[in-house]
Amino acid sequence: MSNYPFWLGGIAASMAASITHPLDLTKIRMQTLGPAAQPPSMIAVMRASLGESGLRSFYTGLSASLLRQMSYTLVRLGSYEEMKRRMSLRGPLPTGKLLLAAAAAGALGGVAGNPAGMLRRRDFHILLVRMTSDSLKRPEKRYGYRNALTGLVSLLKEEGIKGIYRGLGTNTARAVLMNISQVGSYDFFKATLLKRRLPLVNYQFQDNFSLHSVASFAAATCGTTVCSPADVIRTRIMASSAQASPIRIVMRSLREEGPMFMFKGWCPAFMRLGPNTVLMFVFYERLKRWWSSIGHTR
Secondary structure, X not given: OOOOOOOHHHHHHHHHHHHHHHHHHHHHHHHOOOOOXXXXXXXXHHHHHHHHHHHHHHXXXXXXXXXXXXXXXXXXXXXXXXXXXXXXOOOXXXXXXXXXXXXXXXXXXXXXXXXXXXXXXXXXXXXXXXXXXXXXXXXXXXXXXXXXXXXXXHHHHHHHHHHHOOOHHHHHHHHHHHHHHHHHHHHHHHHHHHHOEEOOOOEEOOOOHHHHHHHHHHHHHHHHHHHHHHHHHHHHHHHOOOOOOHHHHHHHHHHHHOHHHHHOOHHHHHHHHHHHHHHHHHHHHHHHHHHHHOOOOO
């Protein structure tokens, strides 16, 4: 297996985030507008953003998103590739070992990315939310962060080192789930598709753009589905009163709505994760080929 640089995955994720950032910005602005008689549609929010300062407004807070990709995603993809490379020296890797490597890499990514992806109420990335929703506030209530680094420095002054590692356990657990279901499953789907011919159309995949697109789409579906129960339960716990225990919240939801309550909001979650996952893996594969073409692998 080729030895790729540790940072390559972070670059691929940053490229994907640069394209999907307008979707993230629109979602966050819709969620932070507060109560209204008739919540604005996605089109209405995008039109308002466009009128704010043109196309530039769609990329407000991009530096916060890139900071997260170059910490959390860089570490989880880079360490996963390195673990795979080292384990493959002993022979072919079974699916179980791949998933174990993905879990370990996800934990490392969760720790590394926690300062950039701090959570506060409703599962928002605090730096990204503050920067993207700043223009919706009155001038005297705006944070005025010039970029993600100045925002991080301000947060350090406000909350100290302990503040930037708030929610570390929860975030790391979710990062483990995400890496197993997204990154680990991508390799599984890719290997499976390469081995088998599609029965109805008699098509054999090659290691190319089509394979990467289909495998990453399947990985995005898997990642959204696996992480949905954890996201829904966590959101309900955070939205409940302080007196309600997590077990009581889950049991009440199961009794009143059935087990499918754990997949509420699946479609909006997939609309955000799907394009980002496909773009990330497609870019990652192209970057790895480019790196190999200039003779840097061994």
